[in-house]
Amino acid sequence: xxNKFWFLVKNSISRKVKNKTFVIVNILLLVAFVSLFNIxxxxxxxxxxxxxxxxxxxxDNTNEFYDTFKELIDSEETIIDTGxxxxxTKKENEKExxxxxxxxxxxxxxxxxxxxxxxxxxxITYGYINSNLYQLINSSISQTKQVIAMEKLNxxxxxxxxxxxxxxxxxxxxxxxxxxxxxxxxxxMSIVTPIIIFPFFMLILLVVQMIGAEINEEKSTRxxxxxxxxxxAKTHFFAKVLAANxxxxxxxxxxxxxxxxxxxxxxxxxxxxxxxxNIGQISxxxxxxxxxxxxxxxxxYIPLVLILMIVTLIGYSLLAGILASMTxxxxxxxQLQTPIMVISLVGFYLAIMSSMFEGSxxxxxxxxxxxxxxxxxxxxxxxxxxxxxxxxxxxxLMVVVVYLLTKYGLRIYKEGILxxxxxxxxxxxxxxxxx
Amino acid sequence: MLxxxxxxxxxxxxxxxxxxxxxxxxxxxxxxxxxxxxGKTTTFRMIMNLLDPTSGxxxxxxxxxxxxxxxxxGFLTEERSLLLKLTVKELMIYYGTLKSMKKDDIIxxxxxxxxxxxxxxxxxxxxxxxxxxxxxxxxxxxSIIHKPKLLILDEPFSGLDPINVDMFIEVINELKDNGTxxxxxxxxxxxxxxxxxKLLILDHGKTIIQGNLKDIKASYDERKxxxxxxxxxxxxxxxEGVKSVVIKGDEIELNIEDKKYVKNIFxxxxxxxxxxxxEVVELSLHxxxxxxxxxxxxx
Numbered sequence: 001x002x003n004k005f006w007f008l009v010k011n012s013i014s015r016k017v018k019n020k021t022f023v024i025v026n027i028l029l030l031v032a033f034v035s036l037f038n039i040x041x042x043x044x045x046x047x048x049x050x051x052x053x054x055x056x057x058x059x060d061n062t063n064e065f066y067d068t069f070k071e072l073i074d075s076e077e078t079i080i081d082t083g084x085x086x087x088x089t090k091k092e093n094e095k096e097x098x099x100x101x102x103x104x105x106x107x108x109x110x111x112x113x114x115x116x117x118x119x120x121x122x123x124i125t126y127g128y129i130n131s132n133l134y135q136l137i138n139s140s141i142s143q144t145k146q147v148i149a150m151e152k153l154n155x156x157x158x159x160x161x162x163x164x165x166x167x168x169x170x171x172x173x174x175x176x177x178x179x180x181x182x183x184x185x186x187x188x189m190s191i192v193t194p195i196i197i198f199p200f201f202m203l204i205l206l207v208v209q210m211i212g213a214e215i216n217e218e219k220s221t222r223x224x225x226x227x228x229x230x231x232x233a234k235t236h237f238f239a240k241v242l243a244a245n246x247x248x249x250x251x252x253x254x255x256x257x258x259x260x261x262x263x264x265x266x267x268x269x270x271x272x273x274x275x276x277x278n279i280g281q282i283s284x285x286x287x288x289x290x291x292x293x294x295x296x297x298x299x300x301y302i303p304l305v306l307i308l309m310i311v312t313l314i315g316y317s318l319l320a321g322i323l324a325s326m327t328x329x330x331x332x333x334x335q336l337q338t339p340i341m342v343i344s345l346v347g348f349y350l351a352i353m354s355s356m357f358e359g360s361x362x363x364x365x366x367x368x369x370x371x372x373x374x375x376x377x378x379x380x381x382x383x384x385x386x387x388x389x390x391x392x393x394x395x396x397l398m399v400v401v402v403y404l405l406t407k408y409g410l411r412i413y414k415e416g417i418l419x420x421x422x423x424x425x426x427x428x429x430x431x432x433x434x435x
Numbered sequence: 436m437l438x439x440x441x442x443x444x445x446x447x448x449x450x451x452x453x454x455x456x457x458x459x460x461x462x463x464x465x466x467x468x469x470x471x472x473x474g475k476t477t478t479f480r481m482i483m484n485l486l487d488p489t490s491g492x493x494x495x496x497x498x499x500x501x502x503x504x505x506x507x508x509g510f511l512t513e514e515r516s517l518l519l520k521l522t523v524k525e526l527m528i529y530y531g532t533l534k535s536m537k538k539d540d541i542i543x544x545x546x547x548x549x550x551x552x553x554x555x556x557x558x559x560x561x562x563x564x565x566x567x568x569x570x571x572x573x574x575x576x577x578s579i580i581h582k583p584k585l586l587i588l589d590e591p592f593s594g595l596d597p598i599n600v601d602m603f604i605e606v607i608n609e610l611k612d613n614g615t616x617x618x619x620x621x622x623x624x625x626x627x628x629x630x631x632x633k634l635l636i637l638d639h640g641k642t643i644i645q646g647n648l649k650d651i652k653a654s655y656d657e658r659k660x661x662x663x664x665x666x667x668x669x670x671x672x673x674x675e676g677v678k679s680v681v682i683k684g685d686e687i688e689l690n691i692e693d694k695k696y697v698k699n700i701f702x703x704x705x706x707x708x709x710x711x712x713x714e715v716v717e718l719s720l721h722x723x724x725x726x727x728x729x730x731x732x733x734x
Contacts, residue, residue, distance in 0.1 A: 003535075004532070004533060004535070007532050007533070011529060011532075015521075217518065217520070218518065221515070221516060221517060221518055221519060222512055222514045222515065222516040223516045223517065223518050224516075225480075225483070225485060225510070225512055225516055226510060226512070226516045226530060226533070226577070227533060228485055229483040229484060229485055229505050229508070229510060230502070230505055230506070230533040230534060231502065231533060232502060418480075418485055418486075
């Protein structure tokens with residue numbers, strides 16, 4: 001019987017792996033992952049106008065604005081870090097400057113002063129301009145205005161530098177496990193979360209679908225009678241659950257290998273990303289992930305999160321197996337699995353939105369709920385909302401659910417697996433639970 | 436020997452099988468008959484260890500049937516139990532391994548049987564691509580590939596043409612000669628008559644007829660007489676004991692109430708001209724089945 005169990009596990013995985021769909025999907029995943037980690041280089045490879053220089057032409061009718069503005073825009077750029085290139089020139093003739101605006105990179109700024117010595121600024125562009133560039137110009141003009149105002153108030157250069165220098169904030173935390181690096185990583189974490197959660201969500205779908213499809217195929221073709229006459233329903237059930245989980249873990253490892261290939265190709269191909277203004281942010285994210293700072297942070301939680309995810313996957317697969325045993329075809333199973341999908345979807349959306357409701361007790365409580373906990377907890381853990389104790393509690397709760405599903409679900413499975421009628425189905429299942 | 440002893444099966448309050456008992460020896464073919472819903476499938480499932488009897492006992496060679504014994508049982512289900520996406524070879528490896536066979540032995544046996552059934556080219560063909568008859572052959576091979584001691588055949592000839600039916604009958608008889616215990620079920624009574632020495636008819640879970648086919652037939656006094664002679668239907672209808680007269684081609688079929696009237700009818704026919712046939716036949720199994728089960732069918 002033991003050999004038959006392992007044969008069933010092996011056979012189940014092998015049938016799945018030999019399936020053409022599996023091969024095609026994995027080729028597509030490999031391409032997608034390698035592309036994702038090298039998106040900037042792919043964009044560069046196909047070319048485009050990445051080196052455009054914005055031509056900022058300034059007509060300074062006040063004769064006191066231009067020099068300060070030119071000086072301050074560079075220092076503002078170091079703060080805002082738009083990554084944009086620009087050239088600033090002074091123009092004299094306001095009337096002719098409009099004629100020089102012939103393309104999107106051309107920007108005219110006309111500075112005037114009214115009767116009350118207040119600066120008025122007009123900006124003329126070819127069309128819409130980049131919002132970062134607009135923010136840079138706007139901020140620089142405001143800074144220039146302040147500097148000129150302070151100069152007029154006879155504040156000397158040394159004092160002016162002191163006033164203008166940014167305030168250095170030193171962070172302190174009452175909770176000992178908090179640090180500034182983690183606080184600043186929140187942005188990166190909010191992007192990393194979908195990278196962890198979305199694949200996990202997909203793996204849940206995969207495990208539920210795999211078990212449902214296999215059990216229904218064997219039921220609908222009546223092969224189940226032959227199979228169950230040779231091995232017990234219990235052996236069959238656990239073989240299917242184990243096979244589906246091993247397959248999912250294997251798929252997970254393949255995704256990691258695809259990611260590694262993507263990173264490897266990125267490292268081998270080298271190249272600078274600085275010259276790509278428009279996709280600088282994407283490069284920043286991919287670099288952040290690969291530069292191991294975040295990886296170090298995640299590493300400390302990995303074992304617990306992995307345990308929670310594996311126990312949850314087992315829970316989902318047990319539930320899928322039980323539901324599949326109650327149905328007689330794939331269409332029925334699709335209907336019956338809807339609640340599973342809804343539960344996992346709730347967890348998925350809460351994980352995405354969790355950063356918007358920081359400190360929410362509701363989301364924290366939801367994070368303990370079995371089946372949702374593995375989807376929601378990692379993001380809360382990374383952002384410091386919950387700690388290791390909470391994860392351990394979630395694991396324990398999920399283990400209890402897995403135990404109950406194993407004990408009572410098996411009774412339903414034994415009853416349902418050879419049942420081909422949907423007549424009085426729930427009554428039969430409740431009766432099986434009582435036996 | 437397969438022993439089914441006082442077996443009863445309830446589904447909630449519904450009694451599907453009522454105190455069923457029979458025995459089948461090695462090298463015997465046993466007919467288990469009944470209309471739809473009579474309790475045949477429940478009985479097969481209990482023999483196959485798929486269902487537990489509510490009471491009673493089923494043993495094969497004095498061992499209670501459990502997962503240690505089911506490797507010795509072959510089961511050809513009425514509804515085809517084939518995984519359509521697999522190839523013939525993959526399916527046989529799957530089913531054969533579940534019967535504790537080794538992969539190499541499965542392939543050797545599979546090739547032998549594919550050749551016997553003249554479908555050796557189908558080894559790597561997907562089941563879903565096969566015709567109904569060939570699917571049935573594969574199903575049959577899957578039930579005998581592990582050389583079972585007990586073989587259950589539920590409607591084995593479904594979807595087969597007469598040539599393939601003969602091929603199946605030949606193999607079944609070979610298995611019987613080799614000592615396999617065979618339980619056979621079919622709605623085609625002529626097939627049952629062909630090779631079942633012993634049979635049992637179930638009706639709503641109860642045994643209504645059980646015994647040797649010859650004895651069962653002999654226990655019915657009604658007879659049919661097949662006549663070829665210059666005689667009219669109206670003449671024959673007037674004879675004592677004649678229930679009905681049916682003209683079938685150039686033959687006349689008389690149904691008589693009791694075999695005791697045969698002599699009188701024979702005397703009458705001998706006086707007719709051009710008598711070329713006078714044959715007295717017992718009721719067919721089909722007729723016995725209809726007679727016994729037909730009345731209860733709508734209940």
